[in-house]
Amino acid sequence: MMKKKLSGKKFLCLVCLSSLIMFVFSSHAFADAVKVAADPTRIGVGARPLGMGKVGVALGDDVNAIFLNPAGVALLSDWQIMSMTGQFINEVSYLQFGGVYKTDFGTFGLGYVGAGLGADFAKPIIFDGRVIASTEGVSYNFNDAVFLLTYGARLSNFFDWDWVKDISVGTNLKMFSVGLSGPDIDGGTASGFDLDLGIVYAPLPWMSVGATGIDVLPADAGGKLTWASGAEEALPSIVKVGAAATVVGQNAPYKYGEHEVIAALDFDIAPTRSELPVLGHFGIEWWPIQYIALRAGVDQDYIGTGTGLLETTNNLTAGVGLLYSGFRFDYAYHQYNDLPENDTHYFSLSYNIWKKPAEAAPPAVVKFLDITSPKDKSITYEEKLLVSGRRIENPKVQKITVNGVNAPIDSSGRFALEVPAKPGKNGVVVVAYDKSGKVLESNKIRVLRLLTFKDVESTYWARMVVEEIATLGIVTGYPDKTFRPDGPITRAEITTLLVRALGKDIPEAAAAVFSDLPSSHWAAKYVREGVKRKYVLGYPDGTFKPSNRINKAEGVVLLARFGELEEPEKVIEAPFPDLPGRHWAAPLVTAAKKAGFLKYLEGRSFEPRKDLTRAEAVEILSKTKFAKGKIQELLDFSTGY
Numbered sequence: 001m002m003k004k005k006l007s008g009k010k011f012l013c014l015v016c017l018s019s020l021i022m023f024v025f026s027s028h029a030f031a032d033a034v035k036v037a038a039d040p041t042r043i044g045v046g047a048r049p050l051g052m053g054k055v056g057v058a059l060g061d062d063v064n065a066i067f068l069n070p071a072g073v074a075l076l077s078d079w080q081i082m083s084m085t086g087q088f089i090n091e092v093s094y095l096q097f098g099g100v101y102k103t104d105f106g107t108f109g110l111g112y113v114g115a116g117l118g119a120d121f122a123k124p125i126i127f128d129g130r131v132i133a134s135t136e137g138v139s140y141n142f143n144d145a146v147f148l149l150t151y152g153a154r155l156s157n158f159f160d161w162d163w164v165k166d167i168s169v170g171t172n173l174k175m176f177s178v179g180l181s182g183p184d185i186d187g188g189t190a191s192g193f194d195l196d197l198g199i200v201y202a203p204l205p206w207m208s209v210g211a212t213g214i215d216v217l218p219a220d221a222g223g224k225l226t227w228a229s230g231a232e233e234a235l236p237s238i239v240k241v242g243a244a245a246t247v248v249g250q251n252a253p254y255k256y257g258e259h260e261v262i263a264a265l266d267f268d269i270a271p272t273r274s275e276l277p278v279l280g281h282f283g284i285e286w287w288p289i290q291y292i293a294l295r296a297g298v299d300q301d302y303i304g305t306g307t308g309l310l311e312t313t314n315n316l317t318a319g320v321g322l323l324y325s326g327f328r329f330d331y332a333y334h335q336y337n338d339l340p341e342n343d344t345h346y347f348s349l350s351y352n353i354w355k356k357p358a359e360a361a362p363p364a365v366v367k368f369l370d371i372t373s374p375k376d377k378s379i380t381y382e383e384k385l386l387v388s389g390r391r392i393e394n395p396k397v398q399k400i401t402v403n404g405v406n407a408p409i410d411s412s413g414r415f416a417l418e419v420p421a422k423p424g425k426n427g428v429v430v431v432a433y434d435k436s437g438k439v440l441e442s443n444k445i446r447v448l449r450l451l452t453f454k455d456v457e458s459t460y461w462a463r464m465v466v467e468e469i470a471t472l473g474i475v476t477g478y479p480d481k482t483f484r485p486d487g488p489i490t491r492a493e494i495t496t497l498l499v500r501a502l503g504k505d506i507p508e509a510a511a512a513v514f515s516d517l518p519s520s521h522w523a524a525k526y527v528r529e530g531v532k533r534k535y536v537l538g539y540p541d542g543t544f545k546p547s548n549r550i551n552k553a554e555g556v557v558l559l560a561r562f563g564e565l566e567e568p569e570k571v572i573e574a575p576f577p578d579l580p581g582r583h584w585a586a587p588l589v590t591a592a593k594k595a596g597f598l599k600y601l602e603g604r605s606f607e608p609r610k611d612l613t614r615a616e617a618v619e620i621l622s623k624t625k626f627a628k629g630k631i632q633e634l635l636d637f638s639t640g641y
Helices: 008-025 047-051 070-075 463-471 491-501 524-532 552-562 586-594 614-622 625-635
Strands: 080-088 092-103 106-122 125-127 130-132 137-154 167-181 189-204 207-214 224-227 232-234 238-248 260-269 279-289 292-304 310-324 327-334 344-351 369-373 378-380 384-391 399-402 414-420 424-433 439-449
Touching (some): 047 279, 047 327, 070 137, 070 167, 070 207, 167 224, 369 424, 491 614, 552 614, 614 625
Parallel strands (some): 378 439
Antiparallel strands (some): 080 344, 092 106, 125 130, 137 167, 167 189, 189 224, 207 238, 224 232, 238 260, 279 292, 292 310, 369 384, 399 424, 424 439
């Protein structure tokens, strides 16, 4: 380390400091005399934040977040590295390194901040009570370093809750190493560790707030320095809170060309030391173009009043950043306590720092058609769609087609054409052409046609599921366009309904399935498949009784088997007041109720012997995993058109 000869106020201050340190280390009163240790990360935060008044608790947009708020590293999109050098008050050398790497499990970082001072003093000779000048010199060296292991992650990495998607958290494990050497100094090394904890909340792409606790571990939990002599020093805790906003920019409230303006405000609070005033930090950064940044700020610090009290002083800061091909050079100028000789210059170099270029305004879209009907993502019950609209006043449009069919255009430029609508999803493509056949504009309209029945009124309790399941082709109505929702359903009908829901080709039955169900029966192949899949069973006498109405207990059991529900080994309590636990159907009815199949019966009796209606069968079916997936796919306008 290069040593300097000191003069003036700094010489006197450092002589007093050195004398105090020499006295402390040469006496047995060390533990009582030295109580508080310094943290070099208080200044070593990077040239960019220093040029902005040492703000950055809520910025979280580059590698400097390691030293200001570890939660900010979670917001980075890629790895970054940086280094900084400077001489605090032109005497204390600062060296800083940092790097972060993003993974699927969060962002990891490493940091280092080192501060050092070396000084030569003339050794006084005391003779006969007098101090006699001497040419003999003595040297003292002081080194203070901290290593940081950083981790930051978005809470959404660990939780599926929607409210945590904009929250990031982080921590630093800090390991300190201090060394003091010189004549008459023994045990001049110390080490220790502490923790930083941070959080950032970014609810908007242009605004974020944050907080971090610096050196949060109390001394009795290990947050301290321990010297070789056995003395201990506490690391005082500081809480930093802040906010940052991009007030001008592409994603900001205001836009002005390529310009970007970022403003940030932080406050430092010493929660365990009420005698210390709150410190404020304010900074602003202006990017007139994406390669150059200009910075300014105010960094408050403590200053003595001569009465034993501390007050705040405003230190002005300024800086510049140059960004090119991923490299960013940052320079910061920092005043300290209104002493010109304390003015300090910091220099930093970072890599893999990129700014997204200003996006050019999208070209104006020229519209040639105004389609009034049908609206995109609309639902209809009609067998035909009337596609209508008008040609916007533009002589280029000479032809309009709807699904490839020419649509007549009247003298006012209006067009209309009916096209068939099949049950389910329908895509309607309307295209405008010029006279040479070149496409001027193409529009795709998504329309969902649901089947409806004249005896299922709009107020009927199961209308939606009846329409959805019928549209999917899982159930059918009658030739007279009725569904008969309150009518009974037979054993053959419900078995056929479930097997057809699978959407598979079922081969014809080659022989009689049951004695009362010959292969010629319309439901023979479906019953055979249903028995094979164990949805339904026959009777002990070898019959199936296909025309028998199915009661509610039988129907729910059958639908529970189709829904692949597990039958509980034991029914502890009756699933319904009128269905005791000893009833043969109680286990699967209990499973169906627990799975949400029977929500329509909430607060009502089960009535196990009552006929299961067609609407009830469709309602229960719609709650099975199989049918729910089909319904969701049907109602999803983003695919299948």
